[in-house]
Amino acid sequence: MIFGRSERGKPPVEPVTLKILVAGGFGVGKTTLVGAVSEIRPLRTEELLTEAGRPVDDTSGVEAKNTTTVAMDFGRITLREDLVLYLFGTPGQERFWFMWDELSEGALGAVVLADTRRLEDCFAAIDYFERRAIPFLVGVNCFEGAARYPAEDVRRALDLDDHVPLLMTDARDRESVKETLIGVVQHAMTQAAQRRQTVGT
Ligand SMILES: Nc1nc2c(ncn2[C@@H]2O[C@H](COP(=O)(O)OP(=O)(O)OP(=O)(O)O)[C@@H](O)[C@H]2O)c(=O)[nH]1
Numbered sequence: 001m002i003f004g005r006s007e008r009g010k011p012p013v014e015p016v017t018l019k020i021l022v023a024g025g026f027g028v029g030k031t032t033l034v035g036a037v038s039e040i041r042p043l044r045t046e047e048l049l050t051e052a053g054r055p056v057d058d059t060s061g062v063e064a065k066n067t068t069t070v071a072m073d074f075g076r077i078t079l080r081e082d083l084v085l086y087l088f089g090t091p092g093q094e095r096f097w098f099m100w101d102e103l104s105e106g107a108l109g110a111v112v113l114a115d116t117r118r119l120e121d122c123f124a125a126i127d128y129f130e131r132r133a134i135p136f137l138v139g140v141n142c143f144e145g146a147a148r149y150p151a152e153d154v155r156r157a158l159d160l161d162d163h164v165p166l167l168m169t170d171a172r173d174r175e176s177v178k179e180t181l182i183g184v185v186q187h188a189m190t191q192a193a194q195r196r197q198t199v200g201t
């Protein structure tokens with residue numbers, strides 16, 4: 001066998017690797033999402049939410065939560081044999097936001113997770129990606145017990161631009177998360193094509 005060729009004689013496919021960010025407010029399910037789809041054991045940087053952190057860590061709505069991400073989550077998913085996504089989950093709490101600039105370096109696009117019980121928590125993430133022209137979509141994480149709202153109502157509440165996709169998702173469900181990630185890649189590709197067209201005319 002010639003080095004670098006597979007046994008069937010086909011040249012090995014060198015996959016395209018893309019970087020996707022998973023952002024959103026505190027406790028919205030970012031770590032859960034990365035863990036649900038990653039084919040490698042996800043790297044997590046969880047620390048216990050401590051009594052000392054209580055005054056600044058708003059856990060209302062996620063009272064069962066006892067850890068938080070302090071740096072990032074990292075995972076990988078192969079969407080096709082020639083397309084691999086590296087997932088970077090951002091820390092949700094404002095005191096760790098200095099990490100975001102570094103994490104967003106070279107990102108193709110982002111998922112902004114939203115919880116309809118605390119929609120305002122994702123404004124900062126939306127704002128961040130809009131300002132930097134990083135393509136993103138909003139994934140509404142459908143927690144049990146949270147009222148379901150029509151997509152249109154959520155769009156309006158978030159004041160989303162028409163071109164920004166909004167999907168219902170379940171951060172715990174592999175297939176649902178996969179669809180959301182494919183949505184980000186497609187959206188980023190469309191945006192890039194549009195930008196090329198604008199430049200070309
Ligand atoms: N019922 C339900 N619970 C969820 C869902 N997604 C996440 N959770 C739970 O919500 C809690 C918060 O999830 P995390 O994944 O830690 O949230 P996070 O966004 O990474 O939080 P920070 O890193 O602290 O900002 C955990 O207890 C999860 O088990 C969901 O879709 N449905």
Ligand SMILES: [Mg+2]
Binds near residue numbers: 030069073089090092
């Ligand atoms: Mg987390």
